[in-house]
Amino acid sequence: MSEEVHPSDPVVVTFDQVAKALGTEEAIGSLDEASKRDNTIAPVQRAAIMAGVGNVLEQIRLAEKSAGAKVLTTPHDARAARLQSLIASGEAAKLTYAALPTGGLEALFDTNDWFGWASVAWEKLKHLTPHAMVRPRNAKASAFPDRARIAVLGDWGTGLYGAxxxxxxxxxxxxPFEIILHLGDVYYSGTEKEIARRFLEVWPHRSGSTNRALNSNHEMYSGxxxxFDRTLPAFGQDGSYFAYQNAHWTLVGLxxxxxxxxxxxxxxxxLLDVVRNAGDRRIVLFSHHQLYSSIESEQGTKLWSHPGFGALLRSKRIFAxxxxHEHRCTVFESPDANFGILGRCIGHSGMPQSRTPTIGLKRAAGSVYERADWRVCPATTVEGNKLARAVVLEGPNEFIVGEEEKFLPHGYGVLNFDGVHLEEEIRSATGKVIYSKRLA
Known part of the structure; x- marks a missing residue:
């Protein structure tokens, strides 16, 4: 049953509603008419976009099918994500809402102006010109104390579930935290409204803490x-990449x-200038996308194949x-053979992630793993990269109500720097330490 709600409540756009908005004969006909009235693109481009509408719907359907429940899902597809953002915004439509037992509100789509809706949707389907990259003023790293704590949140921008x-x-x-860092992803496509409501308004601001946010594919889906225009100024951040340094460590966000x-x-x-200026300090990188994965097929091929960046990686100069990006918590137990890097995925701070690929893995043994359900990903070779054995956080997600058993837990990381030492912690969504290990 639909109901009136406060517009700032988190909205979930399901496949059924996208199909109503884009998959009916009336919707397709109106979209085709809107495309024909657009004289800013060539006919061949127009035809290609219209031909891809079915793929957009299929990508959203598959993402929801993979989840196996009505929760916030979105594919790695810019047009699909932009359309979900459009429906969630209520622009050019009549939205009512139905509370979802799992959390959030399902946007129930309707319109009495199909051509008006299609005209707006057509603009979302077209290619966007991305915002110019905002770069740091120089390669000088900002100072941070020799004793400092950093909170690391990844894929947190849902406003729902464990976030x-x-x-x-x-x-x-x-x-205290010296830095509170987001590794990126505000859903569905990082629009101005989503950045405001799912991110900036609910971000854990603390007096005395510096806030930093990395760019991500979902933020870039809306260009x-x-x-660049809201998050970076709000955080006092002068570029989408940055560096910090103390007497023993250099931290770099990419x-x-x-x-x-x-x-x-x-x-x-x-980056090469930052590394050169680091001297013999240990270097820790942070980014949205992964260098590699022992679970997903998506790998950082374009990263390690870049001549300059790949050479830096192969020099084994990077410590961790x-x-x-991958909505799990995965800890590689030792450096990989190719790059000598301790890899960590902290992508489990807000998006639902199905347990299907991990629930059957062998449980990890040892005292460091006793505080939670950690599973083993055996050492493997992926696209020529020899990956170390990893452990992945398993178990149900208590914050996805009624579907707890289908989804992995949410949580975040804490890094404790103390002189030459670094201790990392993985914490549950409520702040309980479920893993800790001294890395240096």
Whole structure:
């Protein structure tokens, strides 16, 4: 049953509603008419976009099918994500809402102006010109204390499930955080409204903490405008990549999303300058996209094949790398053979992730794994990269109500720097330490 709700409540756009908005004969006919009235693109481009409408619907259907429940899902597809953002916004439509037992509100789509709706939808289906990248002023790393804590949240920008719990845990932590870092992804496509309501308004701001946010594919799906024009100014951040340094450590946040899952030449040169200025300090990287994965097929091929960046990786100069994108928590137990990097995925802070690929894995043994259900991903070779054995966080998600058993837990990471030492923690969504290990 539909009901009136406060417009800032988190909205979920399901496949059924996208199909109503885009998959009916009336919708397709109106969209085709809108496309024919657009004289800004060539007929061949217009035809290609119309031909791809079915694929957009299929991508959204498959994402929801993979989840196996009515929860927030979205594919790695820019047009699909933009259409979900459009439906969630209520623009050019009549929306009512139905509370979902799992959390959030399902947007129930309707319109009495199909051509008006289709005209707006057509603009979302067209190619967007991305916002110009905002780069740091120089390669000088900002200072951070020799003793410092950093909170690391990945794929947190849902406003749902474990994300609000994580915000509360970070805000109420009795010890200070020097930096609170988001590894990227505000859903569905990082529009201005989504950045405001699912991210900035609910971000765990703390007095005395610096806030930083990395660029991601979902922010770039809407062209990156809200990320560059809203998030960066709100955080006092002068570029989409940055560096911090103390007497023993150099921390570098990278933008490997402006060019999807890749890195540009100018940024690589900046990074090489930062590394050179680091001397013998240990270097830790942060990014949205992964360098590699022992579970997903998507790998960082374009990253390690970049001549300058790949050479840096193969020099084994990088100590550790924290990334998101994959909505799991995965800890590689030792450095990989190719790059000598301790890889960590902290992408489990807000998006539902099916347990299907991990629930059958062998349980990890040992005292470090006793506080949660950790499973083993055996050492493997992926596209020539020899990956170490990894452990992945398993178990149900108590914050996806009624579907707890289908989804992995949400949580976040905490890095504790103390002189030459680094201890990492994985925490549950409520702040409980479920894994800790000294890395140096």
């Amino acid at each position: 609000p719990k994580i915000a509360a845990a970070v805000k109420s932590d009795p010890d 990156g405008d809200a990320y 933008d490997v999303a402006y060019i999807d899952h890749a890195i540009d030449d100018e940024q690589v040169q900046w 790398w924290y990334w998101g």
